Amino acid sequence: MTATEKVEQYLKDNAARFEEELKEILRIPSVSTDAAHKPDMLRCAEKLVHFFQAAGMQEARVVETGGHPAVYAQSEQKPDRPTVLVYGHYDVQPEDPLDEWETPPFEPDIRDGKIFARGTSDDKGQFFVHIKAAEAYHKLGLEYPVNYKFIIEGEEEIGSPSLAPWIASHAELLKSDVLMVSDTTLYAPGVPAVLYGLRGLAYIEVEFKGGDTDMHSGMFGGAVPNPANELCKVIAQLKDDKGRITIPGFYDKVRPLTQGERDAWAKLPFDEEEFRKSVGAPQLCGEEGFTTTERRWARPTLDVNGFCSGFTGEGAKTVLPAKAMAKISCRLVPDQDHEEIAKMMEAEIRRLAPPTVEVKVSFHHGGPAWMNNPDHPINEAARKAYRRAWHAEPVLMREGGSIAIVSDFCNTLHIPAILMGVGLDTDNIHAPNEHLTLSDFHAGIAASAFLAEELAELGSWEK
Amino acid sequence: MTATEKVEQYLKDNAARFEEELKEILRIPSVSTDAAHKPDMLRCAEKLVHFFQAAGMQEARVVETGGHPAVYAQSEQKPDRPTVLVYGHYDVQPEDPLDEWETPPFEPDIRDGKIFARGTSDDKGQFFVHIKAAEAYHKLGLEYPVNYKFIIEGEEEIGSPSLAPWIASHAELLKSDVLMVSDTTLYAPGVPAVLYGLRGLAYIEVEFKGGDTDMHSGMFGGAVPNPANELCKVIAQLKDDKGRITIPGFYDKVRPLTQGERDAWAKLPFDEEEFRKSVGAPQLCGEEGFTTTERRWARPTLDVNGFCSGFTGEGAKTVLPAKAMAKISCRLVPDQDHEEIAKMMEAEIRRLAPPTVEVKVSFHHGGPAWMNNPDHPINEAARKAYRRAWHAEPVLMREGGSIAIVSDFCNTLHIPAILMGVGLDTDNIHAPNEHLTLSDFHAGIAASAFLAEELAELGSWEK
Numbered sequence: 001m002t003a004t005e006k007v008e009q010y011l012k013d014n015a016a017r018f019e020e021e022l023k024e025i026l027r028i029p030s031v032s033t034d035a036a037h038k039p040d041m042l043r044c045a046e047k048l049v050h051f052f053q054a055a056g057m058q059e060a061r062v063v064e065t066g067g068h069p070a071v072y073a074q075s076e077q078k079p080d081r082p083t084v085l086v087y088g089h090y091d092v093q094p095e096d097p098l099d100e101w102e103t104p105p106f107e108p109d110i111r112d113g114k115i116f117a118r119g120t121s122d123d124k125g126q127f128f129v130h131i132k133a134a135e136a137y138h139k140l141g142l143e144y145p146v147n148y149k150f151i152i153e154g155e156e157e158i159g160s161p162s163l164a165p166w167i168a169s170h171a172e173l174l175k176s177d178v179l180m181v182s183d184t185t186l187y188a189p190g191v192p193a194v195l196y197g198l199r200g201l202a203y204i205e206v207e208f209k210g211g212d213t214d215m216h217s218g219m220f221g222g223a224v225p226n227p228a229n230e231l232c233k234v235i236a237q238l239k240d241d242k243g244r245i246t247i248p249g250f251y252d253k254v255r256p257l258t259q260g261e262r263d264a265w266a267k268l269p270f271d272e273e274e275f276r277k278s279v280g281a282p283q284l285c286g287e288e289g290f291t292t293t294e295r296r297w298a299r300p301t302l303d304v305n306g307f308c309s310g311f312t313g314e315g316a317k318t319v320l321p322a323k324a325m326a327k328i329s330c331r332l333v334p335d336q337d338h339e340e341i342a343k344m345m346e347a348e349i350r351r352l353a354p355p356t357v358e359v360k361v362s363f364h365h366g367g368p369a370w371m372n373n374p375d376h377p378i379n380e381a382a383r384k385a386y387r388r389a390w391h392a393e394p395v396l397m398r399e400g401g402s403i404a405i406v407s408d409f410c411n412t413l414h415i416p417a418i419l420m421g422v423g424l425d426t427d428n429i430h431a432p433n434e435h436l437t438l439s440d441f442h443a444g445i446a447a448s449a450f451l452a453e454e455l456a457e458l459g460s461w462e463k
Numbered sequence: 464m465t466a467t468e469k470v471e472q473y474l475k476d477n478a479a480r481f482e483e484e485l486k487e488i489l490r491i492p493s494v495s496t497d498a499a500h501k502p503d504m505l506r507c508a509e510k511l512v513h514f515f516q517a518a519g520m521q522e523a524r525v526v527e528t529g530g531h532p533a534v535y536a537q538s539e540q541k542p543d544r545p546t547v548l549v550y551g552h553y554d555v556q557p558e559d560p561l562d563e564w565e566t567p568p569f570e571p572d573i574r575d576g577k578i579f580a581r582g583t584s585d586d587k588g589q590f591f592v593h594i595k596a597a598e599a600y601h602k603l604g605l606e607y608p609v610n611y612k613f614i615i616e617g618e619e620e621i622g623s624p625s626l627a628p629w630i631a632s633h634a635e636l637l638k639s640d641v642l643m644v645s646d647t648t649l650y651a652p653g654v655p656a657v658l659y660g661l662r663g664l665a666y667i668e669v670e671f672k673g674g675d676t677d678m679h680s681g682m683f684g685g686a687v688p689n690p691a692n693e694l695c696k697v698i699a700q701l702k703d704d705k706g707r708i709t710i711p712g713f714y715d716k717v718r719p720l721t722q723g724e725r726d727a728w729a730k731l732p733f734d735e736e737e738f739r740k741s742v743g744a745p746q747l748c749g750e751e752g753f754t755t756t757e758r759r760w761a762r763p764t765l766d767v768n769g770f771c772s773g774f775t776g777e778g779a780k781t782v783l784p785a786k787a788m789a790k791i792s793c794r795l796v797p798d799q800d801h802e803e804i805a806k807m808m809e810a811e812i813r814r815l816a817p818p819t820v821e822v823k824v825s826f827h828h829g830g831p832a833w834m835n836n837p838d839h840p841i842n843e844a845a846r847k848a849y850r851r852a853w854h855a856e857p858v859l860m861r862e863g864g865s866i867a868i869v870s871d872f873c874n875t876l877h878i879p880a881i882l883m884g885v886g887l888d889t890d891n892i893h894a895p896n897e898h899l900t901l902s903d904f905h906a907g908i909a910a911s912a913f914l915a916e917e918l919a920e921l922g923s924w925e926k
Binding site: 033034093094096097100158159185199201203205210211212213214215216217218219220221222223224225226228229231232233235236237239279280281282283284285286287292295296299300301302303304305306307308309310311312313314315316317318319320321322324325326327329331354355356357358364365399400401402425428429430431432433 | 496497556557559560563621622648662664666668673674675676677678679680681682683684685686687688689691692694695696698699700702742743744745746747748749750755758759762763764765766767768769770771772773774775776777778779780781782783784785787788789790792794817818819820821827828862863864865888891892893894895896
């Protein structure tokens, strides 16, 4: 039996236990945006230290970063092999709307070959595959093919405010040859993805205030400004009838799609009607002149993420609202500057707002888009490893989500990144009934092991 | 001492007790729109029966109407005097947003000469004045100047769905010469109003649905429709830049203001800047070509009363919402038909909605506008009574609110109505910190007694 065969056998023999261990961390409601969950954050971090120790890491500890704690772990660092820095996040999105979950968000439930719980796909079930791959080598008494460094943070869902400066001040500790992140998706069920691009994000919150208090719509309606009507009017003007964002200068720094990309993506297996059905919308939509794939991976967006004003309970209340609030975000592409775009959003909203309302704008987390060179040899290593794990030809692609921290790692440590997603875009991340397909979870563990071997074989690359 | 002087003395001697008794009914959270308050509704109705008995009513009972119970009471009906039907409502608006109340909404608190609690001005503190006026005659051993009939319902805030049919089937029981309603306001502090017009209401709820579930805005944004953006776009198109409602046919049946009304209203004491400051808005607004008073009393409106979509909690969530909901209502003027207008609103919203979203529209309660003949002799009786009670010259006016049931009573029983408001438009009805000025509460009790005497003196009028 070769080392690889031994590892594969070990993964098979321990598959059931891996699922039970994943459930242990899924049960902890590590919601980073809600201060009430602070104790859960530490509890989750400490649980991870335990798993790193079980995987044979020489060092594993909870790291204070200023905000929610991170977890750092590393194997013994040997000079004759490449060093892989694995990044993940143990914090999760809020669980609301709670009443739309079929089983409670923090009581993991397996059905139809999937594990359901908040954080299964984003990101607990994904970074966990690398810990289990390392564990296999350790328990079998084999040497790790690579030096491991792990940094698992607790603030990704709130924009990693503490980790970015921590990376800068710990560049020596984090020194490595490649960043490895599992926080994305396969291209399609059974089809792994070699991912070379992510979108960025600019996110603002807007409040319009009319009167000082909610008022009676009969006694004041028609003469006192309605901030909900006015905010609707302003939001309506942020996009034109062709799906183009109208904010002045918004597209100035957008890097156009290459013809090569457009041609390659047009050839990808993609059934638009099937996609439409899977999301359940009556029709798809988007910016004129681009395909659905291009709109999702390589074009910027503007979406209302939340809107609240007046009486929203059951029944009717004839209230003239005092305030209206909207959360609005833009997904960005290279080379848009997320801070510049956030300021443009604010300026345009202030310009469009009528003098009858007071305008407040605040900024939530954001980050730049990220792109790898698709011709880098690590992509070929990834392709080989995935092909072995999933028995399918991987797709070279970009994705629409944002992981701002990837840019921070790559720019600070001057290393490329491998984004090995084991989720699916139908996993309902950030939504009720989030889940992860268990066969992909197990394939991900194998892929992590194979990739470590491929990287070891690659030996060195231009850094 | 004349009978009137005896009554005035009694009201003075018992003023403190009247306030304590008002508190007793204010403590009961009789929120009609919320099914959880069903037991409170009955408790409040039973408490009113007790007060009617104490005021000497021959009959006082809780009446099943199909929905929340009403209370009916009447004095001995003598043939030599006019019969006054007093209408009021003991149900109240929901108390939210709770955190904006300075003292709890159902724990009445007196400060600065005002009593604060949900329902003080709308409508418990208003209909209560007529019960206390009747009590004065009874306790003093005097004959009531008029025959009293009282109907106090528990469903006004949800559109009186049960009372309208109940009026029709109890027309004989309710037979009377004039309807008396206290559910409106003085013209200004210290200035009573003889009110001859109210606006009507059409109220709809709209839901736009994009995808089947809230989705990740990075993975789906730009290609999957956003119902919040789309609903904003549609709402933005319902009014033009001149504050005119754009719904086709909306103004067709609007009865124009007479030049006499416009001239009279222009002479009313009204400081626009002071009004603006009192509501706290940066600027007033409204339909071009009309004054603030005209906009509030005699022109139709369209207001978003509530809007909810996506993530509205603290922090940022990068969600593409599945649904967006808006509550939208129009205040109506004679001779607009509220059911016709609600259907027009639905049709226009469906016409404007893009094919990318599913549209659901539901109808909340509504009602027609109401107008009295301002030259009717009962208005002169009211003017005299108010002048005595408030020591000020009353104003002949219309108001912007809606009391659909007034039209139902007047049309079914073929009687005119006296709308004797003792509130102020700064009472924060339907809003946090609702209150009623205690001096107006007591003046209202006196005015009710004086008005009974004036009506008795009037003897008869063209019915």
